[in-house]
Amino acid sequence: MQRDPHFALNQNAPKIIVENTEFLLVIPLTxxxxxxxxxxxxxxxDPQTTKEISIHDAASLxxxxxxxxxxxxxxxxxxxxxxxxxxxxxxxxxxFEMEIETLFIDESDHAxxxxxxxxxxxxxxxxxxxxxxxxxxxVKGGIDLWSQEIDPSIARY
Numbered sequence: 001m002q003r004d005p006h007f008a009l010n011q012n013a014p015k016i017i018v019e020n021t022e023f024l025l026v027i028p029l030t031x032x033x034x035x036x037x038x039x040x041x042x043x044x045x046d047p048q049t050t051k052e053i054s055i056h057d058a059a060s061l062x063x064x065x066x067x068x069x070x071x072x073x074x075x076x077x078x079x080x081x082x083x084x085x086x087x088x089x090x091x092x093x094x095x096f097e098m099e100i101e102t103l104f105i106d107e108s109d110h111a112x113x114x115x116x117x118x119x120x121x122x123x124x125x126x127x128x129x130x131x132x133x134x135x136x137x138x139v140k141g142g143i144d145l146w147s148q149e150i151d152p153s154i155a156r157y
Contacts, residue, residue, distance in 0.1 A: 044069070044110050044135060051125050053137040058112050059150045062087075069110035070103055073143075074124045079116065083143060083155040093120045096127060107132040114139035114146070116157075 091099035
């Protein structure tokens with residue numbers, strides 16, 4: 001057997017040595033599996049079917065959303081100081097009505113709202129929807145579940 005002189009060898013390619021003769025290990029591409037990053041585009045669910053979104057879907061939207069949206073933390077300032085999701089705007093539920101005027105440009109804006117466990121954010125979404133902001137969703141499980149399943153570097157309290 002002779003080497004094809006037109007075939008460029010990769011010096012790092014796996015090789016087999018049999019009786020002091022070096023052979024290039026050739027693996028058909030059909031046997032290899034690649035974990036290539038998926039360029040998935042995420043879009044928001046239908047607001048008429050749900051008010052909540054899972055933390056996993058929220059994380060996918062943050063990474064791959066097809067459109068811009070607001071990420072709003074409706075906890076209190078002292079909670080926000082302990083931990084928060086990067087890029088979130090603070091709008092405490094205790095002052096929520098005043099805060100939304102500065103955050104939302106118009107009623108068609110999309111937003112993910114989160115709190116500690118998901119209760120306050122669901123209240124915030126219900127309030128927003130009653131004011132005409134229909135593309136708003138509560139992150140189910142809040143930042144506590146986020147810190148357990150999405151980003152363990154986020155402090156829990």
